[in-house]
Amino acid sequence: MISVKNLKKSFGDLEVLRDINVEIEEKEVVVVIGPSGSGKSTFIRCLNRIEDITGGHVYIEGTDISQRKVNINKVRTDVGMVFQQFNLFPHKTVMENIMLSPMVVRKWKKKDAEEKALSLLRKVGLEDKAGVYPESLSGGQKQRVAIARALCMEPKVMLFDEPTSALDPEMVGEVLEVMKQLANEGMTMIVVTHEMGFAREVGDRVLFMDGGYIVEEAKPEDIFNNPKEERTKAFLSKVL
Amino acid sequence: MDFRWEIISEYLPFFMRGLGYTILASLIGFLVGALIGLVIGMGKSLSNPILRLPFIWYVNIFRGTPLLVQIFLIHFAVMPIFIKPPEPLISLIVALALNSAAYIAEIFRAGINSIDKGQREAAYSLGMNHAQVLRHVVLPQAFKRMIPPLGNEFIVLVKDSSLGAVIAAPELFYWGRVAVGAYSRVWEPYLAVAVLYFVVCLVLSYVQSFLERKYATDDQRKKPKKVVRRSRGAAGH
Numbered sequence: 397m398i399s400v401k402n403l404k405k406s407f408g409d410l411e412v413l414r415d416i417n418v419e420i421e422e423k424e425v426v427v428v429i430g431p432s433g434s435g436k437s438t439f440i441r442c443l444n445r446i447e448d449i450t451g452g453h454v455y456i457e458g459t460d461i462s463q464r465k466v467n468i469n470k471v472r473t474d475v476g477m478v479f480q481q482f483n484l485f486p487h488k489t490v491m492e493n494i495m496l497s498p499m500v501v502r503k504w505k506k507k508d509a510e511e512k513a514l515s516l517l518r519k520v521g522l523e524d525k526a527g528v529y530p531e532s533l534s535g536g537q538k539q540r541v542a543i544a545r546a547l548c549m550e551p552k553v554m555l556f557d558e559p560t561s562a563l564d565p566e567m568v569g570e571v572l573e574v575m576k577q578l579a580n581e582g583m584t585m586i587v588v589t590h591e592m593g594f595a596r597e598v599g600d601r602v603l604f605m606d607g608g609y610i611v612e613e614a615k616p617e618d619i620f621n622n623p624k625e626e627r628t629k630a631f632l633s634k635v636l
Numbered sequence: 637m638d639f640r641w642e643i644i645s646e647y648l649p650f651f652m653r654g655l656g657y658t659i660l661a662s663l664i665g666f667l668v669g670a671l672i673g674l675v676i677g678m679g680k681s682l683s684n685p686i687l688r689l690p691f692i693w694y695v696n697i698f699r700g701t702p703l704l705v706q707i708f709l710i711h712f713a714v715m716p717i718f719i720k721p722p723e724p725l726i727s728l729i730v731a732l733a734l735n736s737a738a739y740i741a742e743i744f745r746a747g748i749n750s751i752d753k754g755q756r757e758a759a760y761s762l763g764m765n766h767a768q769v770l771r772h773v774v775l776p777q778a779f780k781r782m783i784p785p786l787g788n789e790f791i792v793l794v795k796d797s798s799l800g801a802v803i804a805a806p807e808l809f810y811w812g813r814v815a816v817g818a819y820s821r822v823w824e825p826y827l828a829v830a831v832l833y834f835v836v837c838l839v840l841s842y843v844q845s846f847l848e849r850k851y852a853t854d855d856q857r858k859k860p861k862k863v864v865r866r867s868r869g870a871a872g873h
Contacts, residue, residue: 446757473763483758487776497762500772542758549762 397422397457397553397584398443404451405438412438414608416452420553420586425579427595427616428588430605431631436588439605440555443586444468444475457552473501476546480558482538484530484545490517491526494545502549509548516544520574536567540574553584560591592635596620604628643824647815654808655832657725661807662794665732669793670786672733673740680745691741698738704799707731711803728800728807736793743785747778780851787844791837798833808832 403416412435420426428436441447442454449462456471485493494513498504504512517523520540530538539559546554556575560568572594579585579598589595595602596616604612604619604627612625620636623629644651679691698706710731715722751774759769798809808829815825 444761446761469760469763469765472761475761477758477761479754479758479761481754483752483754485755485758485773485777487780496772497759497764500768501763546762 397424398586399455400443400452401455402452403439403442403449403454403462405435405442405447406450412608413442413450416608416610418603418610418613420584422552422584423582425583425585425587425598425600426603427599427601428586428603428605429590429592429595429631429635430603430611434605435608436605437557440557440586440588443555444472444477446477469501473549474552476549476551476554478539478542478546478554478556478559480561482530482535482542482562484538484542486530489527489529490522490533490541493530493541494548497545498548512548513544516547517541519547519577520544521570534567535563536570539563539567539571543571543574543578547578553586554578556585556587556589558588558590560589590635592620592632604631606631640819640821640824643815643819643821644828647811647825647828650811650814651808651828651832654806654811655836657805658794658797658807658809658833659836661725661729661732661800661805662790662797665729665797666736666790666793668729668733669736670740672737674744676737676741677744677748680741681748695738695741698735703731703735703796704802706735707799707803710734724800724803724805725807727803728797728805732793732797735796736789739789740786743782743789744778746785747782748774750781751777783847783851784844787840787847791840791844794836794840795833 398418398420400416400418400420403413404411405413416435416439418426428440430436438447442449443456445454445461445468451462453460453462455461456475459466459471461468461471484490485496488496491510491513494516495506495509498509498512499506514523514526517526520543522537522540522544525533525537525541530541533541543554543559559575560571563571568591572591575585575587575594576598587594587599599616601613602616602619603610604623604625606627612619612623612628614624619628620632623632676691676694680688680695682688682691707728711722711724711727715727715730719726755773755777756769759773764772797807800807801810801813804810812825812829816822819825
């Protein structure tokens with residue numbers, strides 16, 4: 397479903413991603429962990445080209461999005477993304493946030509978008525917040541709305557870029573719960589996170605990144621119980 | 637000192653007509669300036685440094701030279717190419733438009749740049765193209781932040797339009813000078829003119845702060861659209 401080949405990314409002279417290779421299957425939940433500065437956020441942001449790709453290839457369902465002439469907007473309709481800072485549109489209500497893109501990009505009728513948005517709000521447990529502006533929501537609620545907004549485009553894969561890192565501890569659970577539910581429904585997911593519990597419980601595979609490389613990849617139980625690489629061991633000993 | 641009110645009352649019709657032209661020239665100058673400013677502002681944001689250059693220098697030149705000099709150049713040097721003899725009011729409007737465009741371009745650019753990059757990223761990640769991102773996400777938010785500086789710019793423009801008097805554009809200050817010339821009295825005409833400018837600018841500044849309040853607090857004040865809220869009313873009892 398997603399295939400990354402020799403992906404490189406530099407910011408000026410700074411090489412952030414050096415040589416990333418990975419295959420991600422449909423319905424797989426891949427969790428990316430690693431120390432800060434390891435390139436994991438940059439990596440996930442290259443998967444929908446929010447970050448320009450310096451070298452190598454990223455295939456989304458066979459389309460090589462590293463090619464400039466690719467209609468990236470079309471590809472992005474199938475790739476949902478959830479950000480650390482939520483990035484809800486402050487001038488729009490919760491409902492309008494969710495309905496905007498389906499109506500503008502997918503050209504849905506208002507009624508259809510409304511129906512879908514409401515059902516998604518129900519799913520993330522925020523039906524009663526439909527008419528309010530994001531400002532009045534807690535961090536956890538904002539992130540759940542952001543998830544609903546991404547889901548309303550009916551994406552084939554969801555990217556989560558540290559979705560709980562900006563949350564107060566007591567709100568992390570409600571967001572992880574929604575993500576867990578999504579994983580159980582068979583959504584293909586790539587999750588950059590520091591939540592090792594989530595990685596262990598929900599992940600099908602864990603990628604450990606450091607210094608712009610994927611240093612180790614394995615099933616959660618293997619990587620957490622028997623890390624093979626020294627750097628993985630060192631990192632896990634600090635966070636577990 | 638005696639104050640001769642009759643000078644003011646005699647010239648009031650001319651002052652009012654002049655005021656009409658002052659507002660007309662400022663308004664057209666501002667609107668045309670906003671259109672040009674939008675183009676310049678976008679031009680200044682181009683990624684190609686060579687294409688960007690003319691827009692940057694447009695702003696540099698019009699902000700870096702006095703409006704009075706621009707008015708003279710436009711009226712006596714540029715406009716005669718198109719209109720013979722040049723029409724002072726048109727020259728004034730052209731000068732105001734070109735001058736304000738430089739300032740408005742900066743206002744647009746700063747307003748758009750002030751919107752958090754995450755807003756754009758979220759919109760792009762939802763599949764929107766550049767135009768859709770701008771129209772639905774960036775501009776509505778940027779516009780709110782542009783209201784105060786745009787209001788200031790318009791008020792400045794109304795006052796600066798008085799420079800049109802030196803090329804005999806029949807705006808308010810021009811008629812003030814005519815009255816001074818006719819009676820050899822300075823207090824009455826100039827004070828009357830000053831009061832009229834003051835009233836217009838005062839009204840404009842109230843309009844500005846009204847718009848500012850209306851849009852700045854829009855998100856908070858707007859009642860939640862349908863659903864909810866009812867429960868909160870009950871809690872108040």
